[in-house]
Amino acid sequence: MNNLNKRFALWLGLAGAVVVIDQFTKWLIQQRLAYGDAIRVTDFFDIVFVFNRGAAFSFLANHSGWQRWFFVILAVVICGWLLQLLWRHRGETLQPLAFSLVIGGAIGNVVDRLAHGAVVDFLYFHAGSLGWPAFNVADSAICVGVALMVLAQLREGQAAKRTKASST
DSSP states (O other): OOHHHHHHHHHHHHHHHHHHHHHHHHHHHHHHSOTTOEEEOSSSEEEEEEEESSSGGGTTTTSSSHHHHHHHHHHHHHHHHHHHHHHHTTTSSHHHHHHHHHHHHHHHHHHHHHHHSSEEEEEEEEETTEEOOOBOHHHHHHHHHHHHHHHHHHHHHHHHHHHHHHHO
């Protein structure tokens, strides 16, 4: 196996690790808490057990159930696209890291949608009565991955500007 193929396998391994960690933490929550329970950790953070039938910030959660399959299909399509990008950029560092985190997070949430019809969320941050929607490890990986994708694009744009400026 050549070096680039090894790197691709490592990036896939990272995505797999995200799925395993995500599913393990969700399993722990389901074993330790009853649905709807909360454990106060600090004045601003609770561990809860809730299901999110929608997407980020419970988007489309109140619909009849069609959104489950919509989000599964959407995640599969996005993962397919990101796998192609991961293969193309496997020799780099920042972009494949970003793609691996998003792929792992998306798969983690797809597993939940297939198993439960919803995503298990358990991290709840709040300030008084104002709270951020609960989320999970998969959501965190997706957010970090997307932020790294933006950073990679900004770096690429800056490098292109420097190259253009030095060639003129």
